[in-house]
Amino acid sequence: MPVPVYFILIGGLAIVDRVLKIWILSLPDSGGFFVGDLFGIKLFENIGAIFGLPKISPFFEIVVIIIGALLVGTAISAWRKKENLLFLGLILILLGGMSNFLDRLLYGFVVDMIHFGPSVWNAADIMIGAGFALSVIQVLRKRQ
DSSP: OOOOHHHHHHHHHHHHHHHHHHHHSGGGGGGGEETTTEEEEEEEEOOOSSSGGOOOOOTTTHHHHHHHHHHHHHHHHHTTTHHHHHHHHHHHHHHHHHHHHHHHHHSSSSSEEETTEEEEEEHHHHHHHHHHHHHHHHHHHHHH
């Protein structure tokens, strides 16, 4: 896949994430629907850290910014080395993380809305998970 297609695809995913978050916030009474107990769409105000764990330090945001800077440096290195899966994975992680961080700045919580079993996600979380998977695949391929 040519690099410009990566950017269009990733940009589209980031836009979908923001639009979904704005939409769910606009629904009265947190809106949404459920299909049985397994799947649903409804606002969940996530005040915790990653995977809903509690934030254990007031410096959480500073640590997130430092990790983000390290990921940017690693993404630039992957771009230069033509490690496309690693680059794409890191960009997905960065954009997903930035979207969730923006939620914290704007609303004081991360806007989650995709209920699946006992967990609640958003499109940014899916981007982060997919980015991690792509990065691992690239690293494993490189070792072979």
